[in-house]
Amino acid sequence: MRDWLIYKTFWDLTVTGVALGSLYALVALGYTLVYGVLRLINFAHSEIFMIGTFASLITATNVLGVPMLEAGQYPYRTGFQLVLILLACLLGSMVLSGAGAVALERAAYRPLRGSGDQFGAVVLAFVTAFVVGLVFFDTPKSNLIFGIIGTGPIAWMYLNIFRRGRQAPRLAFLISAIGASTAITEAVAIWGPRDREQYQTPRVLEKKTLFQLFGTDIRIDYVIVIIGALLMTTALLLFVNRTRLGRGVRAVAQDVETAKILGVNVDFVILITFVLGGVMAGGAAMMFTLVYDQSKFNIGFLLGVKSFTAAVLGGIGNLKGALLGGLVLGLAENYGSALFGGEWKDVIAFVLLLVVLMFRPTGLLGESLSKARV
Amino acid sequence: MSDNLLELDHVTMKFGGVTALDDVTFAIRRGEILGLIGPNGAGKTTCFNVVTGVYAATSGGVHFDGTSLAGLKRFQITKRGIARTFQNIRLFPDMTAVENVMVGADANHRTSVGGALLGLPRHHREEAEGRNTAMELLTFMGIADRAGDAARNLPYGYQRRLEIARALATKPQLLCLDEPAAGFTPAEKVELMDLIRKIRAQGYTVLLIEHDMSLVMGVTDRIVVLDFGKVIATGTPSEVQDNPAVVAAYLGVPDDDA
Amino acid sequence: MMLEVQDLRVAYGKIEALKGISFTVDEGEIVTLVGANGAGKTTTMRTISGLRNVVGGSVTFEGKDITQIPSHERVKLGICQSPEGRGIFPGMTVRENLDMGTYTRKDHKSSAKDADFARVLELFPRLEERITQLGGTLSGGEQQMLAIGRALMSRPRLLLLDEPSMGLAPKLIAQIFNIITEINKQGTTVLLVEQNASQALRRAHRGYVLETGHVVKTGLGNDLLNDPAVRAAYLGGH
Amino acid sequence: GSDSDSDSSAAEDTVASEVTEDTAATAAGVTCEPVSIAFFGALSGDNGNLGKNIRAGADLAVSEFNTANPDCQVGLVDFDSQGDPAQAPALAQEAIDDASILGIVGPAFSGESKAAIPLFDAAGLAIITPSATNADLNDNNWKVFHRALAGDDKQGPAIATYIQNTLAAAKVGVIDDATEYGKGLADIVRDTLGDTVVASDSIDPNAADFSAVVSKMKDAAPDTIFYGGYYAEAGKLAKQLRDAGVTATLVFGDGVKDNGFIEAAGPAADGSIITCTCADGASFAEFAAAYTAKFPGETPQTYGAEAYDAASAFLAAIAAGETDRAGVLEFLGTYDAAGVTKQIKWDETGEVAGNAVYAYKVEAGVISVIGLIE
Amino acid sequence: MSLSESLRSVTSGSYSVSRLGEALAKQSRSVRWSFGAICILALYLLPWWPSVPVLGWIVETPGTSFPSVLTDQVVIFVLVALGLNVVVGLAGLLDLGYVGFYAVGAYTVAILSSQHANLPWLLCMPIAVLVSMIAGVILGTPTLRLRGDYLAIVTLGFGEIIRITANNVEWLGDSRGISNIATPPSIGPLKFTVLDAKPYYFLGFTTILIVIFLLRRLENSRVGRSWNAIREDEDAAELMGVDTFKFKLWAFAIGAAIGGLAGSLYAGKVQFINPNNFPLQLSILFLAAVVLGGAGNMWGAVVGGALVAWMPERFRGFADKRVFVFGVALVLVMVFRPQGLIPRKIRKERWLESWKPSTEADLGGKE
């Protein structure tokens, strides 16, 4: 009976799998970029994505004033207005996610590279003061004020302690990433207006069927997601392979010191990497809200784990690999859950990963950086 | 048992389009110091890599002490009695010098988890033996004064010597040195020459890659010259030095600084 | 004066590797630093390039204090290094590695770059044979050629060479020193660190002898070459 | 419908009379040692909101009691387990060590219940859980165990009956969230309905995308779909089913009876059936009013009323002069009073007597009762 | 010393601790032993600390029972951190699915003592350790060929697979979990009852001592050296005769065994487990504990494990905000002490100081 189901629903599963996979791919790009440059599993990337979904929500509701429901129905928009809203949301997500990624890099990673600067010191100092304030104050507002007052002296102190030129071990980056991820998620959960509850984003795009393929409806939101993933991957590939800064990114990925003595501004390149990763995550976030119209403080976690899996599946550090890995994972999950039941979805994903790595230890397309020989 | 400790038998090593070793055949006799020289990219390091199991030869075989090394894992080859140093130093940077050497000495030890957990006499015996070997080797190499320092903090020259000590600690029959004098001052090279002779005197067979002619000419018994992966000459130092093909491919104008 | 290093002190943790060294390099000169293992030569080079922070002292380039500016700014000023250990990008091809040498070059007309490219390949024909091979799979000597070639590609005003002859075959070593003299004649100032001190001093205008973080002797290249103490210590002279 | 009406009006009478009794008692001067009852459940963490709703219900009962009895001030102590069974034993131990605590409102979830109740049982400290519905909680021979609502073994068959008889479904799809609650309920429905279940699957509640399950349902084209799980996922699922063009009637258990479902599903919620062992009778309105008075701007949420009933039972014991745990436990055995949700009387296994299950329907964004399931 | 310098020095060395260590190292063997003995005794009395008049508030866990926190959280985390430290800190293998082994240990005890049999805990425990160890070997054999972060993500997957399987397989109790797990048998006056956590603490703490004792032996042996060498440079290690695969597998197996041991202790204490006890986040928390304390340093792992387990309970007052604070703290610690609170030291061998070079350097070469 199950085989029969697979047969009849095969194309359905394929289409939704590709759409889901495209989302994975978009998020995976950010992981892969950062991993490629810093060899860091940027655990907080999922939170950058989460910030993007909220940016989309805020842009649509608070900035553009789209209501959640109009007379009990979705606030569908059409034509020019629709395009405008979508673009505004995309922009909002990309900007906020990009900015989030920058702040993250400067505060949580850069000091670990031994080149901590004022910006990072200020962010860290503010957070520290804010946390200290939690001991004394109850309301977010007084806490905030205390945090701001405390920032100055603490930042000065931090700047003095930042170790110049000392590179921390890789594990330290990983834990810092985990810490940042935890702090961001929790901050949204604690101080967000709906706490830990799910948020809805207004649905402006009616999920119309554009056409049919093999008897399956091809919905407009899926088409947008798939095209978006392709476009973004291509743009990123062009950037990394064709531009000077792209060369810098690759150089930093392989040998930081040599990159420096050849004139690469390493901190800037890393920053750009984070910005790009953030912008991709922002794009993914906006498209995510387009398909699922929802968000939550921890929405990034599982998606992040899956996307990182996708990046590894494709060959981490390899941009095309991220795309391929995302698609393969999305499809495998869909086919797999139809075959074995949805509760086994993640098991299927991880077993697939294991099997692929067994035969191709550096992923489907391999790492783009090969190891030096003995 | 034949007189040859190591035999390379028509070894070819290809990397995609690059043929790094092309039908290489030569042998090392027991107790000799054999020099392996040749222009950059001639295939010398690749030769080491094939012998020590880093690469599996595309074709041909390597025989050590009369048996083939084909299919052996790297560590098994080391345990058979081949130890090496690296052209780009590969120490364990966060371990002390003496620990680095003890890792080498452990190649001869058998204590594993069980023995260590139970504190078997063999464990204690081997530990003590490892320490003694390590310290003696460090003393021998002249770097015992920094035995307790992390390898990463040692000066370059010490690191090179430490690599040799670590390789010796595995009690090899064949010691393969890949450019051990790179980065040494002439005075240090002279010291190193003495060291290599002393090592041989202890009964080791040495395979030496080196670009410094005074050193190579000074210590080796025989020399094999590679060019573009092929053996272009074999012979005593003086024979090789006068071989026109070697001069053309490798030596160039004779060094006027002798 | 092009480069002036004054009372430079650099430490690794608690260990001071440079205990206050001073020297100068004039425009158009070849200056060499010689010294035993661990004397601090590499540390000096790395500090000039901005890879190490100083504990004290200063580095001045063409009258500008560059002690605190980041590495990449120094490259823009015209300082480029071929580092000890070669620093090849393992995952880039030989061509891409060479291209990285032009990273900061402003002349966007590619003809000048192409000319330099051709020149480097001419100097090291071996690299041309290996042009599409990944840097990480090159042999030691090939990597050394690549590192030098890459530094040349950046057309530096001050070229820092840290043991350029290390790992090169004898034939090439002679060639390398000829190249150094030649590019110097073409106007590039060179600061050279070499174990092959006799060759280096012969080519250099001036030299400094380093010992455990101090400058212990300085003089014209030939004078040092003939100094018996220097000969004994660094040239293996008998 | 008429049956339920008479039921709830009867309930109203009893509550009213009980309250007046209480007041009368105060006038006579109910005095007591400083005693307290405790709330045990998640107040923070991912399940924090559910716990806060429950705690609020208990809090309301306690403060009403305290205002009515100035000479007998009862404290409410919080034990925030984050819904995590790993933390439960240490908290339970602390509650046990605090001699002033005479009863526990909680634990909120089945998992933490199983971890904590053995300790309470050993200490003879009575518990009334307002929310843990797992069917086999009652067969552990725990003397202290009580719950203020019916277990899933009562709700499940009723749901099946409703689907079979009232909805007259020929083809049913059943989905669960692979949690103890959701799967437990869904399994009962599956077992009861037998062959009419044409499609069955699980989802991962943390995932955003349910397309594999949706495809399956779309393909099997059932006329009714039952989902066992909580409201947030129910909302997402409803939406995705409708987006894919599935028109089957959606049926849910009591975990979905929350406004969060309406918010998450939007127009997709319309027409859904929700079952619950609770009835919002006329006295419920009174309770709701009191609730809003105490917590301005809020209305009682899931299990708030059950918690109120649970706390009221303990308060009644205190008012009856019980001063130790054994006394309170004994008192609960004989307790029989009308609560906000139902008549509260426990059998020897700690289950509330009576097993009325009510059906609710979502219409135009409002959940309203349609009657008792026969 | 300027202010900034002093600030730097405070953050760059756990000042007094390392001073104490140095001072102790100079003392004679007997002084060191008695100091150790006093410390151990004091730690056995830990459950009573909160009732010490003035100093009690330092450790007390408001709102939750301190002895229970010690047994359910601190002991478990310390054990787990010790085990994970072998894998991550010593052998340098990044394992993000360590919770899987912990779960295997707990489930083995649960299944054998409640779900499908009624074996006593004392028998189940060693079986659980063995089963976890086997799980480690089964996971390790195919995956240890992978390098670096590929291993990390595969192990992460393993942890999830274990949890999801437990959640969905009826035989394993599915999402309902398994209750009525057997407790350890009473030993003389030590009665393992539900309401007294202290005996469990004594048991757990003793276990920790034994594990530390055994791990120290391993660390100071050929095995520990091989692990270090593998972490530092795997290729070079193999070429120096280290059977890298074997030792990596041992690291995995030993780590898994300790994880399983922790799981079996946990199951025996709480008597109820379900899949929610073993979320992915717990693996991450374990890793954070190890790195926070100082990866590669056993004492670091102990401190890290204890802190990560105890801190949230100590600061229960922050309720909702403690996880946030924890996240911020992780970042701050990593920024200012990237090597962890007690960094790994380059081991200075004690014997080195007293080592006298033998008169004639002999290489022991082959003739």
Ligand SMILES: Nc1ncnc2c1ncn2[C@@H]1O[C@H](COP(=O)(O)OP(=O)(O)OP(=O)(O)O)[C@@H](O)[C@H]1O
């Ligand atoms: N993994 C590889 N992939 C591709 N080419 C390789 C690889 N390893 C070595 N080669 C090529 O094989 C040739 C021989 O390299 P090898 O390192 O053996 O040279 P060598 O004789 O040691 O030179 P040097 O004296 O410069 O160290 C080189 O041209 C090198 O580029």
Ligand SMILES: Nc1ncnc2c1ncn2[C@@H]1O[C@H](COP(=O)(O)OP(=O)(O)OP(=O)(O)O)[C@@H](O)[C@H]1O
């Ligand atoms: N990363 C490091 N950490 C600690 N100490 C270091 C480090 N690098 C170098 N040193 C120390 O600094 C001193 C100077 O080293 P440097 O590398 O500058 O010497 P060098 O003159 O270049 O020697 P060589 O000829 O061996 O290259 C040495 O004593 C060395 O041990």
Ligand SMILES: [Mg+2]
């Ligand atoms: Mg070589």
Ligand SMILES: [Mg+2]
């Ligand atoms: Mg140097």
